[in-house]
Amino acid sequence: MMRTRPLRVALLGCGVVGSEVARLMTTHADDLAARIGAPVELAGIAVRRPGRVRAGVPEHLVTTDAAALVAREDVDVVVEVIGGLEPARTLITSAFEHGASVVSANKALLAEDGPTLHKAAEKHGADLYYEAAVAGAIPLVRPLRESLAGDTVNRVLGIVNGTTNFILDRMDTQGSGYAEALDEATALGYAEADPTADVEGFDAAAKAAILAGIAFHTRVGLDDVHREGITEVTAADIASARRMGCTVKLLAICERAADGRSVTARVHPAMIPLSHPLASVHEAYNAVFVEAEAAGQLMLYGPGAGGSPTASAVLGDLVAACRNKLSGARGPGESAYSQLPVSPMGEVVTRYHVSLDVADKSGVLAQCALVFAEHGVSIDTVRQQGKEGVAGDASLVVVTHRASDAALSATVEALRRLDTVRGVASIMRVEGE
Amino acid sequence: MMRTRPLRVALLGCGVVGSEVARLMTTHADDLAARIGAPVELAGIAVRRPGRVRAGVPEHLVTTDAAALVAREDVDVVVEVIGGLEPARTLITSAFEHGASVVSANKALLAEDGPTLHKAAEKHGADLYYEAAVAGAIPLVRPLRESLAGDTVNRVLGIVNGTTNFILDRMDTQGSGYAEALDEATALGYAEADPTADVEGFDAAAKAAILAGIAFHTRVGLDDVHREGITEVTAADIASARRMGCTVKLLAICERAADGRSVTARVHPAMIPLSHPLASVHEAYNAVFVEAEAAGQLMLYGPGAGGSPTASAVLGDLVAACRNKLSGARGPGESAYSQLPVSPMGEVVTRYHVSLDVADKSGVLAQCALVFAEHGVSIDTVRQQGKEGVAGDASLVVVTHRASDAALSATVEALRRLDTVRGVASIMRVEGE
Known part of the structure; x- marks a missing residue:
């Protein structure tokens, strides 16, 4: 049954992920061969700095000439785990042009340039798989692309960034402030030296764009994704969430509008009830x-x-790409036939938790409530309390019913203009109810 | 791009699932066509009693001659949602012989005859998909067969039967007895008039066999699966679990032995800690x-x-089967190359919760502890208490460390022979720690 010539794989990048791919391909070669129907072997490993190659990686395969590696005639599949836009984009494009299929873990590139890459793959009869680009080992791209291919997805709501979940989880369970929790995440290796991509929500936004695109069969670009990070989440927000029976999570939310005619995609911190399964996702886990x-x-x-x-x-995708190579088949390509418009954030409808610093005198609540009413934002609950140690100041916490983001923003602007409102301490959406 | 002749589907069975498949194929025809790359339409619907066809099902397609339907030359894919061994097996086999691919939701048949069906599919170059056979809409077969195709699965542990989870959940949250909870499940439509397949664990065992086969690339038959149902779970067991910070779930557990050289598959009620994510799976949900x-x-x-x-x-699989038909490709076939032996239940190693009715006199605990020690079963905790209203009787609850099922069984046999042991009230495994 098994053909003689092995399938040959070019590995681009040999960091944390790449070295593990190389190791597993070596130690599990027999299993992979049995599952694919032909042996599979590494043709070469492209790295930037050859001196830095990890233990266990076959040194004779290491090269710094990635461009030459992807252009080799004998390469069947290119595995790209470099990350970033360039040179990944150029190398992947070249791989397709030379007839290879590509397995990529590159969320930034997929979110930025997915349609172009899919088109190149299709043109050359190659596959583009990218399960590893979203939520690590969690099967998500394949279930959305294939398992739910006969269904209509209305909503994807998830925790797709481990670093921020670790930080928020620490703030929630240990009462840490943001800076302290970030330090701990850095010390434990959950956050990078420059944590911007994670804590500002860029990483989650890229994943949201990819997930929304697949879920709604519509192209969703990075610019279409409303993005807020967690840097402004305070211990007070978390405490306030607790008082409401909630916790705070950075959520990626992709929704189809109720009329089915448009979609939205957004990433922001939100309060979710402790009874919601996502509230139990701790540490750096995703769900x-x-x-x-x-x-x-x-x-x-x-x-x-x-x-x-x-x-x-990556290896799951590699097996699929190799099987397709053997049988001459192609996996699912881009599916963007729906071409639904992506609505701006102002049209998103949800609930809000608004915390105001106000003067502690009679009539303030009535005044604020009037502003909400004037903007068509209905109030669910309101809690007023004197601020410890600050005579004459009080805190007013309002939780609204469902309202549009535009209406809420207008409300907050009007509240800011009130003399009795000293400041808007925080605005946080309430999800998952 | 789109070819003219539509793909044609024969639907076998038009009950709860079949009628919904027919409805979705009609209402979502445009989406399915776009995702498949060609229109897909129903060629016929085989039912046993034509008078019983549900509202919304196109009557002109209904036939009682299933054998003729699957033999039609123009049928590309057969969807089998009849259930049971016959006539499903004969019809599926005929479908393959006539060149059609098959999508089946039939766990009993897949568990009983999977290898034969896979072989027939392969012989005729057809596909056999069966995501719907295990845990409804949860993507499980595809993630195991494809997403984890490059990984080594060591354990599958899950709640795969909704009826029994509903009953145990009711017993746990409302303190109901088994009979009362079963009545409620029946009244709400979660249990069938004859609940044997569910409550005796046959349904879960079939799913365990299927999951173990895929996970370990090894044929696992129904006879290889150790099976215990929930009919003997008592309110006292649930209360005892609560005292340990646990709840009781019917679990399907497929494990690779620590040395990797054999596997086991079993279905039985077990205590799991409340902190385990499976403990939060309520009602008829699966996880x-x-x-x-x-x-x-x-x-x-x-x-x-x-x-x-x-x-x-079913529709997710249908899209895959149709796409393969169009491109001349085949989805993953049976993967049983590992051929690992399936060990008997006696070799399973886990922890046990043993509840004994004993005479309430000094020395009984020491006597019992000695029996455990003699059989090499180490005790973790023991709790002794007088039985309410029964003078001279006490209850002894022992939780063991990990031990083989054979050693535990021998221990229990020896305990039964003690004069001071009036009876073994219950034995339950403790999992998920």
């Missing part, structure tokens, strides 16, 4: 809720990052 | 933990049964 018309509510949970989990996702 | 070498711990959660969720899984 994604998918709501589909026929399937109902599904949740997929697991480690969202790390060398081994990401390598697992 | 499956998958532990893989590189991926780590994944959990997949969702509705495990019901017409719509099962139809969602």
Whole structure:
């Protein structure tokens, strides 16, 4: 049954993920061969600095000439785990032009340039797989692209960034402030030296764009994703969430409008009830809720990052790409036939938790309530309390019913203009109810 | 791009699932066509009693001659949602012989005859998909067969039967007895008039066999699965679990031995800690933990049964089968190359909760502890208490460290022979720690 010539794989990048891919391909070569139907071997490993190659990586395969490696005639599949836009984009494009299929873990590139890459893959009859680009080992791209291919996805709501979940979890369970929790995340290796991509929500936004695109069969670019990070989440917000029976999570939310005619994609911190399954996602774990018309509510949970989990996702895709190479088939390509418009954030409808610093005198509550009413934002609950140690100041916490983001923003602007409102301490959306 | 002749589907069975498949194929025809690359239409619907066809099902397609339907030359894919061994097996086999691919939701048949069906599919170059056979809409077969195709699965542990989870959940949250909870499940439509397949664990065992086969690339038959149902779970067991910080769930557990050289598959009620994610799976929901070498711990959660969720899984498979038909490709076939032996239950190693009715006199605990020690079963905790209203009787609850099932069974046999042991009230495994 097994053909003689092995399938040959070019590995681009040999960091945490790449070295684990190389290791697993070597130690599990027999299993991979049995599952693919032909042996699979590494043709070369492109790195930037050859001196830095990790233990266990076959040194004779290491090269710094990535461009030459992807252009080799004998390469069947290119595995790209470099990350970033360039040179990854150029190398992947060249791989397609030379007839290779590509397995990528590159969320930034996929979110930025997915349609172009898919088109190049299709033109050259090659595959583009990218399960590892979203939520590590959690099967998410394949279930959305294939398992739910006969269903209508209405909502994807998830924790897709481990670093920020670790920080928020620490703030919640240990009462740490943001800076302290970030320090701990850095010390434990959950946050990078420059944590911007994670804490400002860029990483989660890229994943949201990818997930929304697949879920809604619509192109969703990075610019279409409303993005807020967690740097402004305070211990007071978390405490306030607790008082409401909630916790704070950085959520990626992709929704189809109620009329089905448009979609939205956003990333921001939000309060969710402690009874919601996502509230129990601790440490650096990821979990994604998918709501589909026929399937109902599904949740997929697991480690969202790390060398081994990401390598697992890469290898799953590698097996698929190799099997397709053998049989002359192609996996699913881009599916963007729906071309639904992506609505701006102002049209998103949800609930809000608004915390105001106000003067502690009679009539303030009535005054504020009037402003909400004037903007058509209905109040669910309101809590007023004197601020410890600050005579004459009070805190007013309002939780609204569902309202549009535009209406809420207008309300907050009007509140800011009131003499009795000293400041808007925080605005946070309430989700998952 | 789109070819003219539509792909044609024969639907076998038009009950809760079948009618929903027919409805979704009609209402979502445009989406399915766009995702497949060609229109897809129903060629015929085989039912046993034509008078019973549900509203919305196109009557002119209904036939009672299933054999003729699957033999039609123009049928590309047969969807089998009849259930049971016959006539499903004969019809599926005929479908393959006539060149059609098959999508089946039939766990009993897949568990009983999977290898034969896979062989027939392969011989005729057809596909056999069966996501709907295990845990309804939860993507499980595809993630195991494809997403984790490059990984080594060590353990699958899950709640795969909604009826029994509903009953145990009611017993736990409302303090109901088994009979009362079963009555409620029946009244609400969660249990069938004859609940044997569910409550005796046959349904879960079939799913365990299927999951173990895929996870370990090894044929696992129904006879290989150790099976215990929930009919003997008492309110006292649930209360005892609570005292230990646990709840009781019917679990399907497929494990690779520590040395990797054999596997086990079993279905039985077990205590799991309340902190375990599976403990939070309520009502008729299903959830499956998958532990893989590189991926780590994944959990997949969702509705495990019901017409719509099962139809969602069927349609996902239908899209895949149709896409393959168009491109001349084949999806993954059976992968049983590992051929690992399936060990008997006696070799399973886990912890046990043993509840004994004993004479309330000094020395009984020492006597019992000696029996455990003699059989090499180490005791973790022991709790002794007088039985309410029964003078001279006491209850002894022992929780063991990890021991083999054989050693535990021998221990219990020896305990039964003690004069001071009036009876063994219950034995339950403790999992998920």
